[in-house]
Amino acid sequence: MTKADIVSEIAKSTGIEKVLIQQVVESFMEGVRGSLAKKENVYLRGFGSFIIKKRAKKVARNISKNTTITIPAHNIPAFKPAKSFATEVKSAK
Numbered sequence: 001m002t003k004a005d006i007v008s009e010i011a012k013s014t015g016i017e018k019v020l021i022q023q024v025v026e027s028f029m030e031g032v033r034g035s036l037a038k039k040e041n042v043y044l045r046g047f048g049s050f051i052i053k054k055r056a057k058k059v060a061r062n063i064s065k066n067t068t069i070t071i072p073a074h075n076i077p078a079f080k081p082a083k084s085f086a087t088e089v090k091s092a093k
Contacts, residue, residue, distance in 0.1 A: 036077050048081040 007025055011018045032050050035042050042050040057073045081089070 039075070044082075046082055046084060048079055048085055051078050051080055052076070053078045 003025060007018055007021045010016070010021045010025075014021075032042050036050060036052060039052055041052060044050075052075045055071075055074050055076060058071050060069055060071055061067070062069055
């Protein structure tokens with residue numbers, strides 16, 4: 001499902017214009033992105049959490065050059081679904 005599909009589904013179920021829903025979806029995504037950029041987690045009860053995961057420094061190999069490189073510690077965004085959400089997805093057929 002794409003962002004356009006989500007906008008169409010919401011417009012169909014609510015009767016609100018697609019342009020307004022597009023703005024709301026874009027604002028939501030910008031809010032989540034902005035919060036994560038400030039290292040603040042976003043919690044949506046019953047849906048899940050957008051969190052920052054910390055990756056430790058590690059040594060990796062560049063196979064094509066047969067050398068080792070050091071990857072510095074860094075943060076990555078992640079999504080952790082709520083238990084009810086995960087259970088619903090697991091039981092779907």
